Amino acid sequence: MTMTLKAGAMIGFLTVAAGEARADLWIETFDAEAQQRWSYVQDGVMGGVSDGDLTFEEADGASFARLKGRVSTDNNGGFIQFRAGIRGGLPSETEALRLRVKGNGESYYVFVRTTDRKRPWHSYRASFTATEDWRIVDLDLASFTASHAELPQTFTPENITGIGFVAYGRDFDADLLVSDLGLVMAQ
Numbered sequence: 001m002t003m004t005l006k007a008g009a010m011i012g013f014l015t016v017a018a019g020e021a022r023a024d025l026w027i028e029t030f031d032a033e034a035q036q037r038w039s040y041v042q043d044g045v046m047g048g049v050s051d052g053d054l055t056f057e058e059a060d061g062a063s064f065a066r067l068k069g070r071v072s073t074d075n076n077g078g079f080i081q082f083r084a085g086i087r088g089g090l091p092s093e094t095e096a097l098r099l100r101v102k103g104n105g106e107s108y109y110v111f112v113r114t115t116d117r118k119r120p121w122h123s124y125r126a127s128f129t130a131t132e133d134w135r136i137v138d139l140d141l142a143s144f145t146a147s148h149a150e151l152p153q154t155f156t157p158e159n160i161t162g163i164g165f166v167a168y169g170r171d172f173d174a175d176l177l178v179s180d181l182g183l184v185m186a187q
Contacts, residue, residue, distance in 0.1 A: 024098050028084075028181040030056060030063045038065060038084045041164075048077020052167070052174060064102075064179035071167045071174055080174060081111070083164030094157035096184035099137045103130025104175040106167070110139055111147075113162035114155045123147045123164070124155055130176050138184055 028034070040054035052069015069080045097110060108130055111123040124144035128137045146153055163181070167174035 024182045024184055026098075026180050026182040030065045030179060032056075032063070034063070034065060038082050040067075040080070040082050042069070042080045043072075043077035046077070047075050048072065048079070049074050050077050050080050052080040054082045057177075062179050064177045065165070067165060067167060067174060067176045067178075069167070069174050071170065071172050073169075073171055078170070079166055079168040081164045081166040081168070083111070083162055085162045086160055089156075089158035089160050090183060091185070092156065092158055093186040094141065094183045095186050096138045096140045097163070098180070098182035098184050099128065099139070099178060100134060100180035101128065101130045101137055102132065102134045102177040102179075104173070105129065105131060106172055106174065106176075108174070108176050109166040109168050110144075111164040111166050112141075112144055112155070112160055113164075114159040115161055116152055116155060116159060118150050119148070121147070122151055124151070125166075134179065 034056050038054065042048070042052060043050045050070060050072045052067065055066045057064055057066055065082060067080060067082055071078060071080055107127050109125050109127050111125050113123050117123065124146055126139040126144045128139060141157060165176060165178055167176060
């Protein structure tokens with residue numbers, strides 16, 4: 001099932017108004033309907049034993065998604081994630097993804113899927129640290145690295161088909177809160 005972020009109408013406006021440079025454009029605020037756009041996946045689909053869940057919560061007037069659980073590399077595992085599909089890609093002017101995040105001080109990843117992937121597990125990846133206080137993190141698309149040699153080393157925003165927030169690659173307790181997802185546009 002392909003899910004769509006609520007960016008469609010905003011992205012359409014952005015394309016029409018491309019002459020007006022925007023420093024950022026929030027495309028997901030994890031409101032009451034976020035559970036219809038985002039899904040939880042763990043390594044159990046491949047025999048792994050990581051365990052967690054995705055909840056949608058509200059505190060201090062802000063809505064957010066919360067990924068919480070135990071990542072285990074046992075039995076060839078090593079991830080828990082939540083993800084959403086994107087129809088039609090992102091605008092060509094997109095230079096970075098902007099996140100508003102909070103967490104338990106651990107490193108997490110954003111995985112981007114594109115039309116270039118040849119296998120379900122192929123993605124482009126960038127990491128960030130989720131500190132105990134809310135903070136804005138910008139991830140330049142140029143800083144994302146291919147997960148496999150079969151993928152081209154770079155991608156274009158128009159080819160993005162999905163975005164995932166991932167606790168990955170090592171044994172640890174995950175607790176990641178994401179309140180906003182946005183785009184940083186070329187000026």
